[in-house]
Amino acid sequence: MTVLTTSDMTTAYASAASSSFTSYITDPSVTTAASQYLERILYNRVSYNSGTDTSFTLTSVGDLEMPGPLTVNYPYDPADVSSTWQLLHWNPVSQIWQLSHESCEELGITNTYVEDSGAGTITVKVCNTRGNSTHNSSYEYFREETQFLLTDVSDTIPNTAPTLTSSLTNSMDEDAGTLVYQLESSDAEGDTVTYSLDSSAVFSQMAATVEISSSGLFLFTPNPDAHGDHKSVVLITEDPIAGITSLTTTATLTITVNEINDAPVAFAFMNGVDLLAADPTEPVEVLLEEKRSGTTDSTSYTFTFGAYDQDGSSDTLTIQMSSGLNGTLSDIGNSTSAPTCSSTGIPCATSMVLPHSVGQLKWIYVTYTYVPSTDYWGIDPIQLYVEDANGTLSSVITMNFTVMARPCENEGTCTVPVNATYGCNNMNRALSFDYFYYCTCASGYEGTYCEVDIDECAATPCVWPYECVDGANSYTCKCPDSNPDCDGIEGWMIGIFVVCGILLLLLLLILWYLFALRRGRLMWRNLFKKNRYRRDSMDSGRESPGKTKNDNFNFENKGYIAEKEDEDGFNSLIDRMMSPAPGQNTPPPPPPPPAAHPEENPFTLFGAAAMSSAAIAAAAPSSTIMAPRASIAQPSAPPLDEPEDSPPSPDSVVSPTPRPTGMYMPRTKSSASLRKTSISGGLSRKGSTSSWLNSLLNSDTETDTPRPITPVEHPAVEEEDTDEDDDHLFFA
Structure with missing residues (x-):
């Protein structure tokens, strides 16, 4: 030390x-x-x-x-x-x-x-x-x-309270924002201090927000549109030190807010939708269709415009506007009462941020309806604003009524070109329709704007006596004014209908006859055969003296003979085409033929040897002899120069020539026709049935010598034979 x-x-x-x-x-x-x-x-x-x-x-x-x-x-x-x-x-x-x-x-x-x-x-x-x-x-x-x-x-620790050295009063303008300033104080001992607000102090004063930092930064923000004096109590307290008692000083600050006239706040709504952008001076674009002359289309726009003022009921508000040059803007009168907030009227409770309650503000609003001038298209701007008693103006609201041209007539529609990036509901129609669009016409119309009605009567679609009346994509056929009852039925029309009916009936009969004849359902020989049977039965009891019974077989019908010859010739051609030609190898035998008809000859159709006439007569019934089909050679028809009523010579009857073993004649329509041919009434010498059968059955022999056949008389029958299917060819 x-x-x-x-x-x-x-x-x-x-x-x-x-x-x-x-x-x-x-x-x-x-x-x-x-x-x-x-x-x-x-x-x-x-x-x-x-x-x-x-x-x-x-x-x-x-x-x-x-x-x-x-x-x-x-x-x-x-x-x-x-x-x-x-x-x-x-x-x-x-x-x-x-x-x-x-x-x-x-x-x-x-x-x-x-x-x-x-x-x-x-x-x-x-x-x-x-x-x-x-x-x-x-x-x-x-x-x-x-x-x-x-x-x-x-032993005594000296200490003095701090002192506020800043001004206790200050002022600002209404709606000027926040007042900020630093509080200052002094302490004799140099002690550090802390600032705070005395929340227990109560004053009747304007509404405001007051803040102060511990270092004395004072922030004062009055409510919107608030004005008057506001007092705040500030506490200045020494920071605590061990062994030293902290002291506090109280100071009252007074802030005066100067009243400033507020500008009206404009608004615009349409069916509860806010029309204004965040910047109210930005124009409002309204698209409308052109009001064309001669049409009853309603082209209008209704909206509500107004403003409110924060200065209270003592202020006076007035709406100012500039009228449109190409339309009319009508209103239903001003309203200055506090509005009833609704979603379809003035949505003041939802879409509007109000500084005070609805009843504390001054209001004015009007409902307008804009109607463009007839046949006008383009942009028609209108400016609206609100002015208060001190001449302070609200923001100027610009309503651009964009009237879009619609030149397409007769239900023609607006169409945009290919690859266009805009649609028809665009302000381009208010600038130039022909430059940006074209018309698509409805059926029945044409032209640049679909103004031409296509004449559907140009093609003369109506028949006489009607005349054509053109319509919209249609035409009407009607009686002319000179003959309004032209569509009635007249006498000459009835005659035409009757003649046409008769001709149609004849045509149907001819078609039926041709069909039946082709199918073999109708043969004139059957008709004459039945007549012969009927005549024989009538003449059997009263024969003339000097005449034999065979004279009854000399009946000849030239029409029947001609028809019969034609049919026999056709059937012979068919059968020859189906039979093997002479000298050719016999085709392999076909399958066994179907069972014989109950009324046909019971003998084998193709036997190993020819049967004699006696055997045939013995096997057949007493009154008839069935000729075995395709096994008896029939004689050819007598020469044409012989007398028609000459009976066949007994020498002409020959034994049937046997057919080659194994031959088979298909049962065709022509063979069935032969089976149905009756000679009970006698065969005409001009008939060709016998000669046809003879040539058919002997087509494979070397000789064509006719072999006459002897007809067998049948007893007279009393009843008419009505069953064509039971008729057969009979030979003696």
Whole structure:
């Protein structure tokens, strides 16, 4: 330990080796007199006396940190109640005098300052003498060289309340935003202070939002359209210090808001839809169809325009507008009452942000209807705004009524060109229809604008006596005015209908006859055969003298013969085509023929040998002889020059010639026709049935000599034979 003299303490110490050298010795007579060199708790308490006070230096051995607190014991006068000797040390890092016993309090060490009034001594524990809030030492206990001072310190800690040095009044304009300014104060001891608002203070004043930071930044924001005075109570409080009671100062600030006339706020709605953009000065585009002359189409636009004013009911509002040059804008009268907010009228409760309630504002609004002039198309702008009693104007609202041309007539439609990026419902129609669009005509019309009605009567679609009346994509056939009943039935028409009916009936009969004849359903010979049977039965009892019974067979019908010859010739051609030609190999035998008809010859159709006439007669019934089909050669027809009623000669009857073994004649229509041919009434010599059969059955022989056949008489029958299918050819 080294006691310092006045000369030691007043000498200025420096180091040429280090520019950051700081002396740990100071002059107490200078530094204890200024508060900036004293710890806050020592302000105005140190009374330095160079004659009685002692200053000394102390250091550890080898500058090593001591293992624990350094204990210093010194005497004092217990009888002195106004002041006490205190051990101070100079902190060269903080450049202040500090109470030495407080150096160990941060370490949690107790009993750092103990007064023994009985012994008249004070014991102090000292730790790190370089520590402070900004200097973090690497050790805790005493180590470095330190200047100490024993001096008289007052027991009373002096302190004064802070004082607000800023103005207590301020002002701003209505709706000017937020008033911001910094509050300032002073403290005799230099104590730091904190600012706050006294929330318990209540004043009848305008609505506003007030904020203040702990450092005294004051923010004042009045409500929209609010004006008048507003008072705020501010509290200025010293920051707490150990051992010192904090003091608080109260200050009342008064803010005056100057009233400013507000401009009306314009709005525009259509069926509850807000028409204005975020920037109300941006024009409102309204698309309308052209009002064409001669049409009853309704082309109009209805909307509501108005404004409200925040200045209250004392203000007067007026709507100003510039009329359109190509249309009319009519209204239903002004309304200045508070509106009933609705989704279809003025949606003041949803789409409008009002500064106050609806009843606290001044209102004016009108419902307008715009109708463009007839045959006008283009853009017709109209400006609207609201003015208050002080001449303050709202934003000017521009309504651009865009009337789109529609030249297409007769239900023609607007059409955009291919690859166009716009549609027909576009303001381009108000600029130039012909440049941006063209018309697509409905059926029945043509032309640039579908103005030409196509004449459907040009092709003369109506027959006489009607005349054509052209219509819209149609025509009408009607009687001319000179003959309104032209579509009635007249006498000559009835005659035409009757003749046509008769001709149609004859045509049907002819078609039926040709069909029946082709199918073999109708043969004239059957008709004559039945007539012969009927005549024979009638003449059987009354034959003429001198005539034989065979005379009844000499009946001849030339029409029948001609028809029969034609049919036989056709059937012969068919059968010859189906039979093998002479000299050709016999085709393989076909499958067995179907069972014989019940009334046909029971003998084998193709036997191994020819049967005699007697055998045939013995096998047949007594009254008839069935000719085996395709096994008997029939004689050819007699020559044409022989008498028709000459009976066949007995010599002409020959035995049937046998057919080749294994031959088979298909049962065709022609063979069936032969089977049905009756000769009971006698065969005409001009008939060709026998000759046809003879040529057919003997087509494979070398001779064509006719072989006559002998007809067998049938007894007269009393009843008419009505079954054609039972008729057969009979031979003797």
